[in-house]
Structure formats: C-alpha cells, structure tokens
Amino acid sequence: MKQRVKEKKEVPQDKAVSIFFNTVGILILIVEAYPLIYVLSASFSSSDAISMGKVYLWPVEFSMEGYKMLVQNSQILNGFKNSIIYMGLGVLLNMSLTMLLAFPLSRKELPGRNLITVFVAVTMYVSGGLIPTFLLVSKLELVDTLWGLILPTAISTTNMIIMRTYFNSTIPEELREAAFLDGCSYTKYFLRIVIPLSAPILAVIALYYAVDSWNTYFNALIYLRSTEKANLQLVLRDILLANQVSSGDGSYAENSKLGVTIKYAVIVVSCVPMLIVYPFVQRYFTKGVMIGSIKG
Template sequence: MQNSASDKLFTLINTIFLLVITLMVIYPLYFIVSASFSNPTYILTGEMWLWPKGFNLDSYAKVFENKDIVNGFLNTLKYTTIGTLINLIMTIMAAYPLSRKDFYGRNVIMAIFVFTMFFGGGLIPTYLLIKDLGMIDTFWVMVIPNAVAVWNIIIMRTFFQTTIPLELQESAQIDGCGNIRILLNIVLPLSMPVIAVMILFYAVGHWNSYFQALIYLSDKGKFPLQLILREILIQGEMDELMKGTSESFLKQKLSIEGLKYTVIIVANLPMLLLYPFLQRYFVKGFMIGSIKG
C-alpha cells in the first residue's frame, strides 16, 4: 500500500521534528563532555562549542586528587548500593501480600499507603522524628527514611496481579509450597522486568539525592557526591582545591569552570553505564506495572 502525499509530508515533518528534539537533548550532554576535555579559557570566551579545544586532562586530575570529591563518590556509591537493596526488599515485601486476593484487609492497607502519597508530616516534624530516632548525621539517615516509595509498591503490586498467573501460585500451594517459597522460587524469577525498573528508579533516586544530606548531615566526611557537586556549581566553595596557592581570581575562575563540567561527568557516568544493562527490561516492566489493572 503506497503512502499518499499527505502521509509522506506528515512523516517528513515528524522526522524533522524528532531530529530537532534529539539534537536539543543530545547537544547539552555532548557539550559537557567536550568542555570537560577543553581548556577553560576557550569555554569562558565561547570559542568551544562543538569539539574539545585546547585538549587537556587537568580538570580530571584535580577531581581525582581532591579528597572531598573522591570521598563523596564513595559515599554515594555506598548509599546507592545499600539503599537500593533495602528499597527493593521492602517494596517486594509490601507489594506481594497486597497482590494476593486471599490477603484480608489488603484494600484498607493499600488505601493507607496511598494516603501518604498526598499527605505528609512536613519537614520540621520529620526532622524531629529523625532526631528522636538518633539518626541525625549517621549513615542510616540516608537510606531508612525513604526505604520504600508507595508509587513503586503500586507498580510492583499491579505487575504481580496482572503478570503472574494465580493458577500457577495455587498449583505451587497444592504441591506444598508456602508463601515464602512461592515468592522466592516462582514470583521473583518471573518478575525480572519490574525488578529491573525498581532497581533503576531507586538507584537513580539515591544517586541524585542531595537535599536529605543537606538537612540531616553535618559531617563533611559523610557528604554524598551530589552535595559536593552542589557546593562547586552553586556556592563555588573551592577552598580545599586552592589551599596553599596564590592563584589570581581569573585563574581560580578558570579552574572552577573546567572542574564543574568534569564533576558532572564523574557524577553521572555510573548511572549512564547502569541503564544499558536494564534497558531491555525497563519499558516492559514499567508499562505493564503501571497501566494494566
């Protein structure tokens, strides 16, 4: 079947429009990568806009020489790994019982969960609660308060209800399997798409988190990378990098200009590397878990 002239025109316009949108998304990312390898002078003067100019690795050397940035990277890696593991376990433990039709009171419990999506205690009461629990300025304050997200429980519960056949679970029960064994041996192996989605959602949330650290942490040794990055990009606090030097204001500005692009690359690279491994599960798990039912 041949396309009409109007169909061809529509396809052409759509193609051009999508190419423009793609360039708008890709160019800022490409610019940051090029800027991280360029001489900061060319960045400030606007001479570098496509290819790296004045290629150098000084900014990368400064990043990996700076103890705060390296320590922040390691802290973020630790918060993300342990936090995502806790998130995943808690979400599965909440979603699986709520997906079972034989679980008495599941609708009431789900309504209570959903209520917390719209109404919260507020920042000050939450801070006082965290303080009373003795978690201020500790590792656990970064992983326990947000141990589970209600929206993710809904996605995973819906996935269990719509994808895992009830007859399969009943058959396992007849064969003598308990609920724990059904979950571990049947439900979870068939739920890799939604588990991959949960890992990606939670990991990105932990990796990009800085506000929680800003509120609850005062020990700089526990700061995540995003809080260190915030100081560089917003506050311009470069005292540690410039300590013991007599650089002029211009040289200091040049150093900050080159450093901020490099830190952005270092901060986002792990998540960019993680996504390709989860991509094949991502669309399937997210769409099934959020639309069906």
C-alpha cells in the first residue's frame, strides 16, 4: 500500500519566526552596508558637501578631486607599493611555513606528533606579550626593516591547525600507500600529490594571510620608523589625523593639503586589491572553510 506524503503546512508560529529573523537580517544588512555606501559616496563628493553634512546615500556635487590627489601624492603611492611588497613576501613565507609544519603533524607515523601539536596549540592562548616580542625584534636588529614586520607573524597557529586537519582527514591514506609502493618519497608525495589536492584549503589560508597582512596596522606602527617604509594603513592613519573634525560647527580642520575627500578615496582604493583577489578564490573559499570547520 502506497503511503501518501502530505505536504507539511506552515504553522503560523513558524511563519512569524521566519518573518522576525528576515526582518532582523535586513536591519543588520542596512546597518553594516550604510557605512560602506557612505564612504563610497563621500569619495565622489566635494569637500564642502561632506563638511556641511549633505552626503547620505548618493554623491553630492560630484567630484574626482580625491582620486586625483591620491594619484598625485607620492606618500600614498609609496604606501601602496610597500603594502603590496609586505603582503606578497609575507603570504609566501606564511604559506611555506604553515604547509611545512602542518604536513608533518598530519602524519600518524611522526614520533611525538600529539605532544608537538599541544606545544603549538598552547601558543594560541599564551604568548610572550608585546614588550618581550619587541625586545626580541630589537635585539635581532629587525626594527624598521621589512623582516621586522613579516617574521613576528610568520605563521598562524589557527591556520596551521586548519590545514593539518585538511591533510589528515581529506586526503585518502591509500594515496600515500600507492605512492610509496611506486617509490615516492615524502617530499615527492607532498609536492606532487598533497599540494595539488589541497587547492581549496590553500586558497582559503592564503586569503586569510593576505587580508591580515594588507590590514596590518598595529605591528607596522610598532616596528616601522621611517616614512619611506610605511605601509598604506600608516599613511591612511596620518591622513585621518591630519583631517580631524573640529569641535565647533562640524567642519573639517584642514591641517594638510590632502583635502577632506582624499581620506575616503584612500579607504575605497585600499579595498580594491582584496576585491580583485577574492573572485579568483571564491569557488574554493566555501569548500575550504566548511572542510576546516566540520572535519575538526
């Protein structure tokens, strides 16, 4: 006897809950999206319109002055160049060290694997602190150098654990056995089999490192001294400090020749590199994040 499957009717309470969460989600989206829309609109508005508070959703008195001044300012261009260099070299070092640590820890035949993992995991909760780290960097004569900004954050324990979990739970053990039967060493197995099969997680971790490096502000403020080596975030900080809002009628105090709109233009342009990179790793992003979170 065939069983008839009746469509489940939506209970009024469920409908009310759905409407409630949809409404809350829309409100959260508006709250988070408005600052982005405002910054984008302000970057294409005149300084007077911004100072008088006329900009809300759309550009007022359309102007490209901020972007023109951005291109003409050598300090900002130098900051862009430095940030790209720091990010490129940093991600290369980050990924190399993370893979070289994650792969051995994913192998069950490694002696003391669990103990090493515990020691590595402890660093997520206990660290030397800012002062000992700065003293160490200073003793190594890395202050105001490229490596002083890259080496202290050369590897992330969280990213390493995610990658190790991927190696351990996603790549079949039969592949290793077959490779070793064909005379493959650990090095060849890692380079020719593990890395090609790990494209999703490698793309995700690389994006994590790239975003973190691009947005680096505090470490750059601590370890960098010369203006020539400042990254974009430090340059943006100087621009924001040079255009503080006065306590009077809300107008901007022009302490530099950069103008008011240029700080919004810098914020918009500083987001462009990540917006360009993300579409290329988007197809791997969801898959890699889900694998790292579910198969823990």
